[in-house]
Amino acid sequence: MDFSFFIMQLISGLTVATLLFLVASGLTLIFGVGDVFNFAHGSFYMIGAYLAFQMISVLQVNFWLGLVLSGLGAGLVGIVAEVFLLRRIYGRKHEAGFQILLTFCLILIIDDLVKIIWGTEYKTIQRPSGFTGPVQIGDLYIPSYNLLIIVVGIIVVVAAWWVLNKTRAGKIARAAAVDREMLGAMGINVPMTMTMVFGIATALGGFTGALAAPLRSVTPGAGVEVIIDSLIVVVIGGMGNFWGAWMGALLIGELTAFGIVIVPKWATLFSYLVMIIVLIFKPEGLFSPRKIRKV
Amino acid sequence: MKTESRFRETSLWATIMIIFGLVPVFMTSTYQMNLASHILIWILFATAFNMLWGLTGMLSFGQALYYGLGAYFVGLMVKYLGSAWFFPGMAIGLVASAIIALLIGLLLIRVGGVYFTMLTLAFAQLMYQIMFKWYNFTGGDDGVVGIMQPGIFSNPIVYYYFILGIVIASIWILKRIAYSPFGMVLRCVNQNPDRVRFLGRRVRRNQLRIYIVSSVFVALAGGLMVGVDNSIHTDMFVWTTSGEVILMTVLGGINQFFGPFVGAIALILIEDIVGAYTEYWSLIIGTIVLIMVLLFPKGLVGEFLQLKHRFLKLKKHGG
Amino acid sequence: MNPLLKLESVCKAFGGLKVTNNVNISVMPGEISAIIGPNGAGKTTLFNQITGNLLPDTGKVLFKGKDLVGQTPQKIVFSGIGRAFQISSLFPDESVLDNIKVACLSRMNKTKKFWRPMLKFKQATEQAYAILESLGLESQAQRFAFELAHGDQKLLDIGIALALKPELLLLDEPTAGMSPEERKVTQNLIKKLWKEFDLTLIFIEHDMDMVFDIAQIVRVLQQGTLLAEGSPEEIQNNKEVITAYLGEEL
Known part of the structure; x- marks a missing residue:
């Protein structure tokens, strides 16, 4: 493996990792703050991708505006889902099981709705002008859109860090993750907080779907592939652990990128194996503190 | 009182036997026979699955793993060794599933709640990937077609009655388990695992036991299916298969032994009817189950029993 | 006569907080005794160490002469220790x-x-x-x-x-959340059960009437340490206990 090839794989892995992280961070946010496992998170990714197709390819909206609007659109659907569906089962006996079930139903419904609206054929989105070709660094030619994704990922990480650590909203969200009842006692509107978190997380998912659309073709099954991958990332990093998701995404992204070179056929197995190993030996995630087992 | 409940129990089984026993008489088309066979097999799958979820409180999103294994042992044995290995393959599949369930189960019981669900999903997807990629041996995405049962069992009506016998016997066995002291302990594990420890019973040990039992019966369902479809396919392992059995169970009612039984019939019939009009049946199923989860969480059987209970109470008060 | 249950210098700390600090207790067979003390004195924690929920950091829990430390709750149940919980566990x-x-x-x-x-x-x-x-x-x-x-x-x-x-029954606040009338009934019932089932009984309780009425021996825990031990009369007249816990109640 020569150096330039190594760099290429590294960049490719980083791109995958960034997209994975962007989706997974939404999943982990909902779990961490709301204790909700959103199995349908991948479907919001898919909604974002299709909205982007609709706006950018069909309606010829400006690419960057289209990205943002797609994210907002997915977030809106997320808010509707939270208010009308998930909120109704909070606190029910066997809640975790019903959450998984409810969001599984959402996958089925959204999948079919997307098929009805956009059909089953593959959709493509052109890369925005200025990011169609490669960038030359030394004798390396790196696709500029990949670099763009990586940069966007870094921006989101920094922004998220700022929001979580420096703003009141972030502090509320972090407090909610620890003790929801106390927040209520402090006079904070807990249901509203939950809805907003759900909206932000699904918007992030939709935005990622739109961002990834020029790289991957948009298909009705996209949500399902994405949820399994981001699930793996979240489990590895620790459910509800924002930074863990980042590390998990990097690990899986690079593992896949280099795995494909070494054992092309079996590379997809690696991520499952890693997830299984983590769940067995440190179920709370590689990057989360070990929990004290409750008596 | 006791004779009455015994009578009810017997008549319940008799009704089931008669209804399903008469299917080949009235439903003569291959399609209808096929549908009835599917219903029977999914009844077994769903009931075995619910021994984990409804009874013990362990939501597995990966029972498709054993469904696929049961089927692939039969299918691959017939493919490589010939038709005579159909039933031995089924038996070997059950034993192998029990061993694999023991090994995987030992790892699964270390985690609880959502993590358990995710880990079951991960194992099933891992197996799916292996079967998918191991093209030379498993046929990958193409699966294996043209798998025939030996001798007289290749006759669909004979095979139907074979399925009926096995499924009814299995359900009967599972019901005995559910209403035995062991089943009682499982319900207790579901409701209050900490207290179970103070009864001197090991929670995880019991969870492991029922995980193996459930998986073996799920594998049996998979093995039986090979003779109906005469093929095996990687879709049997895929996570939506695990999802479908969950939908059935919740449709029928998770806290009733016969919930999955009714749910499987309902879901397959809905699929069949809706499927005839539109290809978007998962939209319909998804919406129906969504409404069930939100408004009728006890499922068809649970809500029916509650209605009946209320009605009887009313009658008692009135009289 | 040998004690049925003997705690030998049992210690347990969570972080820096000593929740059980060098506790020594001997419980004779057939005895009915109470453990009292303010909230956070380590009463339930002590029960948890006897029944195997918690592992003591140091010390021994001897039941019929055998050390229970390190055994699982399941095993301990069958060696003859039963337990009811502060919040009923059904x-x-x-x-x-x-x-x-x-x-x-x-x-x-x-x-x-x-x-x-x-x-x-x-x-x-x-x-x-x-x-x-x-x-x-x-x-x-x-x-x-x-x-x-x-x-x-x-x-x-x-x-x-x-x-x-069980030979030894541990009751964690059996009358918590009950009305005064219910308490009286429960109190008599516990006394009855103690005789009927031939039990050795230890209960944690905040209701002092009940404690002094039915317990033969009262033990006072404070901040993880055994402050005093004795008959109800001795405890009622113990100056340390009065200042530390009973206060003006008496």
Whole structure:
């Protein structure tokens, strides 16, 4: 493996990792703050991708505006889902099981709705002008859109860090993750907080779907592939652990990128194996503190 | 009182036997026979699955793993060794599933709640990937077609009655388990695992036991299916298969032994009817189950029993 | 006579906080005793270390001369220590009878039976009914446990423990959340059960009337340390206890 090839794989892995992280961070946010496992998170990714197709390819909206609007659109659907569906089962006996079930139903419904609206054929989105070709660094030619994704990922990480650590909203969200009842006692509107978190997380998912659309073709099954991958990332990093998701995404992204070179056929197995190993030996995630087992 | 409940129990089984026993008489088309066979097999799958979820409180999103294994042992044995290995393959599949369930189960019981669900999903997807990629041996995405049962069992009506016998016997066995002291302990594990420890019973040990039992019966369902479809396919392992059995169970009612039984019939019939009009049946199923989860969480059987209970109470008060 | 339960310099700390600090206790067979102390004194923690929920950092928990430290709660239950909880710990969706019956079956080592229906285990049913009668719950046998009144749930919790035929029974605040009338009834009932089942009984309680009425020996815990130990009269007159805990109540 020569150096330039190594760099290429590294960049490719980083791109995958960034997209994975962007989706997974939404999943982990909902779990961490709301204790909700959103199995349908991948479907919001898919909604974002299709909205982007609709706006950018069909309606010829400006690419960057289209990205943002797609994210907002997915977030809106997320808010509707939270208010009308998930909120109704909070606190029910066997809640975790019903959450998984409810969001599984959402996958089925959204999948079919997307098929009805956009059909089953593959959709493509052109890369925005200025990011169609490669960038030359030394004798390396790196696709500029990949670099763009990586940069966007870094921006989101920094922004998220700022929001979580420096703003009141972030502090509320972090407090909610620890003790929801106390927040209520402090006079904070807990249901509203939950809805907003759900909206932000699904918007992030939709935005990622739109961002990834020029790289991957948009298909009705996209949500399902994405949820399994981001699930793996979240489990590895620790459910509800924002930074863990980042590390998990990097690990899986690079593992896949280099795995494909070494054992092309079996590379997809690696991520499952890693997830299984983590769940067995440190179920709370590689990057989360070990929990004290409750008596 | 006791004779009455015994009578009810017997008549319940008799009704089931008669209804399903008469299917080949009235439903003569291959399609209808096929549908009835599917219903029977999914009844077994769903009931075995619910021994984990409804009874013990362990939501597995990966029972498709054993469904696929049961089927692939039969299918691959017939493919490589010939038709005579159909039933031995089924038996070997059950034993192998029990061993694999023991090994995987030992790892699964270390985690609880959502993590358990995710880990079951991960194992099933891992197996799916292996079967998918191991093209030379498993046929990958193409699966294996043209798998025939030996001798007289290749006759669909004979095979139907074979399925009926096995499924009814299995359900009967599972019901005995559910209403035995062991089943009682499982319900207790579901409701209050900490207290179970103070009864001197090991929670995880019991969870492991029922995980193996459930998986073996799920594998049996998979093995039986090979003779109906005469093929095996990687879709049997895929996570939506695990999802479908969950939908059935919740449709029928998770806290009733016969919930999955009714749910499987309902879901397959809905699929069949809706499927005839539109290809978007998962939209319909998804919406129906969504409404069930939100408004009728006890499922068809649970809500029916509650209605009946209320009605009887009313009658008692009135009289 | 040898003590039934003997704690030898048991210590337990969470982080820097010593929740059990060098506790030495000897409980004689047949004794009925109370543990009192302010909230956070480490009373429940002490129970948890006896029943195997928590591992003491150092020290020994000797039951009938054998050290229990390191054994699982499951094993400790069968060596003869039963326990009822501060917040009643039941199987809410099962009938009152089955709550007790499953404990009887566990003691008879029949919970692995997966073939015979529950109804056929007549001996367990009889034993369960006998316990329900002792508790005065027999008329509620067929109701679901979650339907019971709070006080009855606490009794059922005790019943589950009794079904395991313990020699030593630990009750964690048996009258918590009860009305004064209910307390009086429960107090008499506990005394009755103690005699009827030939128990050695230790209870944690905040109701001082009950403590001084039925306990032969009272032990006072404060900040993880055994502050005093003695007959109800001795404790009532102990200056340290009065300043530390009983205060102006007396």
